[in-house]
Amino acid sequence: MTGQEGLAVFTILIFAGATAYFIARMLPILRVLRKARATDRLDNWPSRLGFMLGQVFGHKRLLQKRLSGILHFFIFSGFVILFIDIVASIGQVFVPGLKLDAALAFIVDLWVALVLVGIILAVYQRAIIRPERYHGSDEKDGYVILGMIGVIMVGIMLHESFYPFAAHYWYHLQVRLDPWEFLGYTLGHLWLQTGMASTPVIAEAGYITGYVLDIGMVFAFLAYLPTSKHLHIFLAVPSIFLHKTRPAGELVPPLTEDAGMAIRTFQDMNWKDVLDVFTCTECGRCQAVCPAHAAGQPLSPKMVILELRDALRQELAGAEPRALAGDVVSAEELWACTTCGACQEACPVFIEHVPKIAGLRAALLEDGEIDKNSQKVLVAWDRQGNSFGQPLRRRPNWTKGLDVAIKDARKEPVDWLWFVGDFASYDPRLQELSRLVARLLQRAGLDFGILYEGESNAGNEALRLGEYGLFESLAQKNLKWLNEAQYRQIFTTDPHSLNALRNEYRKLGFDKPVKHYTQVFVDLIDQGRLSPAPLGVRVTYHDPCYLGRWNRIFDAPRQLLEKMGVELVEMPRHGPNSFCCGAGGGRIWMEEDGIKERPADNRIKEAASLEDVGYFVVACPKDMSMFSAAVQSTGNDGRMKVVDVAELLAQAVGLTVPDAELAIK
Amino acid sequence: MRIAVLLKSVPDLIEDIPIDEESGEILYDEMSYIPSEWDDQALEEALLIKEESGAEVTAITVDTGESDTMLFTALAKGADHGVKLVGDFDPSLPNRQRAHIFSQYLGPQSFDLVLSGVQAIDDIDGQIPGLVAGILGWPHASVVTEVRAHDNRVIFRQEYAGGLVAEIKVSTPAVIGVQAARKPPRYASIAKVRQIAKSSQLEEVEMSIQEVPSLEILRFYKPIASGHAEMIDGDVDEAVDRIIEILQEHNLMRG
Numbered sequence: 001m002t003g004q005e006g007l008a009v010f011t012i013l014i015f016a017g018a019t020a021y022f023i024a025r026m027l028p029i030l031r032v033l034r035k036a037r038a039t040d041r042l043d044n045w046p047s048r049l050g051f052m053l054g055q056v057f058g059h060k061r062l063l064q065k066r067l068s069g070i071l072h073f074f075i076f077s078g079f080v081i082l083f084i085d086i087v088a089s090i091g092q093v094f095v096p097g098l099k100l101d102a103a104l105a106f107i108v109d110l111w112v113a114l115v116l117v118g119i120i121l122a123v124y125q126r127a128i129i130r131p132e133r134y135h136g137s138d139e140k141d142g143y144v145i146l147g148m149i150g151v152i153m154v155g156i157m158l159h160e161s162f163y164p165f166a167a168h169y170w171y172h173l174q175v176r177l178d179p180w181e182f183l184g185y186t187l188g189h190l191w192l193q194t195g196m197a198s199t200p201v202i203a204e205a206g207y208i209t210g211y212v213l214d215i216g217m218v219f220a221f222l223a224y225l226p227t228s229k230h231l232h233i234f235l236a237v238p239s240i241f242l243h244k245t246r247p248a249g250e251l252v253p254p255l256t257e258d259a260g261m262a263i264r265t266f267q268d269m270n271w272k273d274v275l276d277v278f279t280c281t282e283c284g285r286c287q288a289v290c291p292a293h294a295a296g297q298p299l300s301p302k303m304v305i306l307e308l309r310d311a312l313r314q315e316l317a318g319a320e321p322r323a324l325a326g327d328v329v330s331a332e333e334l335w336a337c338t339t340c341g342a343c344q345e346a347c348p349v350f351i352e353h354v355p356k357i358a359g360l361r362a363a364l365l366e367d368g369e370i371d372k373n374s375q376k377v378l379v380a381w382d383r384q385g386n387s388f389g390q391p392l393r394r395r396p397n398w399t400k401g402l403d404v405a406i407k408d409a410r411k412e413p414v415d416w417l418w419f420v421g422d423f424a425s426y427d428p429r430l431q432e433l434s435r436l437v438a439r440l441l442q443r444a445g446l447d448f449g450i451l452y453e454g455e456s457n458a459g460n461e462a463l464r465l466g467e468y469g470l471f472e473s474l475a476q477k478n479l480k481w482l483n484e485a486q487y488r489q490i491f492t493t494d495p496h497s498l499n500a501l502r503n504e505y506r507k508l509g510f511d512k513p514v515k516h517y518t519q520v521f522v523d524l525i526d527q528g529r530l531s532p533a534p535l536g537v538r539v540t541y542h543d544p545c546y547l548g549r550w551n552r553i554f555d556a557p558r559q560l561l562e563k564m565g566v567e568l569v570e571m572p573r574h575g576p577n578s579f580c581c582g583a584g585g586g587r588i589w590m591e592e593d594g595i596k597e598r599p600a601d602n603r604i605k606e607a608a609s610l611e612d613v614g615y616f617v618v619a620c621p622k623d624m625s626m627f628s629a630a631v632q633s634t635g636n637d638g639r640m641k642v643v644d645v646a647e648l649l650a651q652a653v654g655l656t657v658p659d660a661e662l663a664i665k
Numbered sequence: 666m667r668i669a670v671l672l673k674s675v676p677d678l679i680e681d682i683p684i685d686e687e688s689g690e691i692l693y694d695e696m697s698y699i700p701s702e703w704d705d706q707a708l709e710e711a712l713l714i715k716e717e718s719g720a721e722v723t724a725i726t727v728d729t730g731e732s733d734t735m736l737f738t739a740l741a742k743g744a745d746h747g748v749k750l751v752g753d754f755d756p757s758l759p760n761r762q763r764a765h766i767f768s769q770y771l772g773p774q775s776f777d778l779v780l781s782g783v784q785a786i787d788d789i790d791g792q793i794p795g796l797v798a799g800i801l802g803w804p805h806a807s808v809v810t811e812v813r814a815h816d817n818r819v820i821f822r823q824e825y826a827g828g829l830v831a832e833i834k835v836s837t838p839a840v841i842g843v844q845a846a847r848k849p850p851r852y853a854s855i856a857k858v859r860q861i862a863k864s865s866q867l868e869e870v871e872m873s874i875q876e877v878p879s880l881e882i883l884r885f886y887k888p889i890a891s892g893h894a895e896m897i898d899g900d901v902d903e904a905v906d907r908i909i910e911i912l913q914e915h916n917l918m919r920g
């Protein structure tokens with residue numbers, strides 16, 4: 001057998017071996033995917049495709065972290081270029097004399113250099129910068145992968161630079177050093193100068209070593225992938241294609257009769273959920289933005305995904321399945337989540353953490369395991385329809401004290417139906433605010449009504465606590481009147497109710513348009529029905545998770561502020577990157593055990609670092625409670641005041657603000 | 666070990682108690698009812714015993730209206746059977762009669778242990794566990810915590826004023842009034858209760874009413890407040906001054 005034949009046989013064997021091994025290791029994963037629940041992720045494929053291309057080639061999300069995004073782009077594009085090299089290198093073995101044209105050869109070399117720069121940056125990031133988001137990731141795996149890629153690059157340079165000298169003995173060809181292959185060209189001259197090129201043994205050895213390091217390592221890499229975070233090389237792109245296109249705010253898709261919300265085993269997940277755990281790149285971007293993690297709680301969205309993945313791998317390796325809820329992912333982790341969605345917003349491969357967390361919560365709840373305060377709230381919702389455990393008949397009590405009574409939408413047709421929500425109805429401080437909103441609407445002459453005792457909690461949080469049955473029964477109570485009353489559209493003061501009405505009630509057949517009061521106010525001003533005078537204050541605005549991230553309403557509150565002549569100074573984390581107040585997902589009722597810094601305190605400190613900003617503007621009743629407390633506990637009272645947009649608007653249109661404390665200036 | 670847990674529902678005090686203006690009688694039909702919280706504790710303790718050392722738990726109630734959900738909830742939490750004692754009963758049924766109905770049912774059955782809430786908010790003529798134990802002539806303890814049962818040995822605790830705790834052993838069958846379970850009562854999700862309601866059967870047993878010595882309630886009324894709380898207004902300094910003043914008025918300041 002000639003050397004060339006030997007190399008060809010080696011290539012075929014390692015190719016066959018690595019591919020077979022790779023497939024054998026991927027098959028079990030495929031089987032789990034097939035046993036998982038259905039979810040339609042192939043609808044509307046052209047728009048999915050467009051979205052995917054933007055994310056993959058534009059690196060849109062990845063570039064939100066500059067250094068990581070750039071270095072990833074170098075390495076990622078290197079993989080595309082690598083294919084050209086593989087074809088050329090292997091081609092040379094089978095078709096002696098095969099040669100890349102100058103441009104391609106140049107590109108390969110250029111990218112080898114870029115990838116090497118990428119690797120150096122990556123090592124610098126991992127070893128020197130050490131971002132917290134990597135905490136808990138498999139660091140070894142990270143280095144192994146970087147090492148392998150590095151070896152491949154070295155291999156490419158070696159065999160490319162020795163090829164012209166070895167080709168003579170090996171393939172009986174005359175090849176010259178090609179300046180377009182600038183790396184091989186430079187190194188080749190080095191070999192010439194040192195005399196290595198003219199020693200046949202060294203030239204051949206250099207070429208073969210380079211070839212084995214390059215091609216051999218490529219296949220070793222392939223074999224290694226299925227148990228590495230680098231499986232995302234194959235899964236990330238399909239995962240992005242398969243991203244969720246149903247409304248972002250819909251936590252649970254319509255359930256079938258026999259499939260509940262609870263996730264106990266991997267069969268209870270849908271196949272995209274299973275795919276997610278293998279796609280995770282361990283980048284920790286989700287961990288870096290998680291308010292529960294920042295608060296020092298045991299939750300990290302990354303670790304939830306990795307714990308699930310490792311448990312599934314163990315199962316595939318033959319271990320007894322462990323309970324996913326409470327064992328694989330601990331109850332403390334699960335209950336710490338505020339369902340703020342920041343993790344999903346940050347994940348470059350569009351992993352959906354929140355539905356998994358909620359499904360696992362549902363399993364805990366079915367076993368009766370829930371924080372005791374939240375349990376009281378669930379019981380109160382069930383019995384009285386509100387989280388305060390107050391009688392249903394007192395729900396409309398806040399309307400007492402209004403000069404003009406609000407229409408009862410159950411009894412007469414109205415243009416707008418106002419869904420008030422628990423906090424705005426029962427919390428004494430917020431009742432004042434609700435009256436103010438009513439007076440503003442009355443001033444604008446809006447034809448609106450409420451459901452009085454016919455309104456119950458919308459069920460958004462019940463669902464996020466994992467209590468699908470309660471969500472459904474609350475929704476049915478509301479739907480009784482929502483379907484019977486006559487109105488054109490709905491608005492809410494509470495983003496959580498807005499989310500439920502807009503996204504979760506659809507599966508129960510409800511499809512009326514639902515708006516937020518900030519949107520209504522903007523319209524009223526545009527129609528000239530409210531004419532705010534410029535307030536001339538500097539404020540910052542907090543995007544509520546359930547208004548912004550989950551329902552993409554970012555502009556209306558900002559427009560409203562602008563129309564009131566308010567100067568808005570954005571916090572570093574705003575819009576889709578807003579930082580949760582810590583109240584969502586039922587957290588507002590839970591014990592604060594183990595919290596080092598409350599998310600709301602963290603947020604107020606962020607706002608307090610802005611220059612000359614005296615007002616922290618909110619557009620969610622829960623935010624009012626959370627942040628007012630945070631301003632005090634961080635010692636910022638006197639410096640910063642939490643106000644609702646409606647309070648500013650009332651001031652701007654010259655309504656007397658009843659509580660003197662609320663008056664600004 | 667076979668454990669019976671006696672359950673009853675009581676008026677939901679979150680709502681006002683409706684009283685007939687003229688007769689001064691409670692309008693039982695107009696109230697909403699919820700499971701008595703002490704019975705919830707008793708059920709939880711029974712379920713904990715079941716988990717700890719194995720037991721068969723039967724939840725039993727006298728049907729005075731909506732009792733199905735209460736029993737299905739008990740099943741959803743982990744009870745093995747639900748028994749509804751039916752007859753011509755309404756929510757005003759006095760405890761004495763209720764106790765007779767429970768006892769009539771329990772007597773011929775072979776339960777080892779009967780647990781129930783130590784009290785309920787509407788115990789007008791005595792507490793269920795004591796009455797039942799008396800009628801059946803079984804041993805009884807009240808205000809009990811931490812019931813443990815191992816092969817017919819039932820051991821429990823009672824706490825006394827002054828920080829003393831007794832560990833007590835009782836022979837079976839016995840009736841115990843539970844003050845608090847070792848853990849807060851577990852939650853039964855609505856979906857699970859619904860699913861149980863679909864898939865399982867409650868046992869219905871016809872019972873008759875027995876004449877018992879009874880009390881006569883003359884009237885219910887709202888007490889007239891004998892004093893008022895004073896709301897202290899003003900800023901912190903003013904409030905502090907006023908508090909000091911009040912303490913001095915009542916000779917509660919030292920030094």
Ligand code: SF4
Pocket residue numbers: 286289290291292293299300301336337338339340341342343344353354580
């Ligand atoms: S939803 Fe928010 S709190 Fe929950 S894991 Fe994601 S980032 Fe953390």
Ligand code: SF4
Pocket residue numbers: 279280281282283284285286287301302305346347348349350351
């Ligand atoms: S879930 Fe997404 S954001 Fe979080 S570590 Fe994995 S890939 Fe990164």
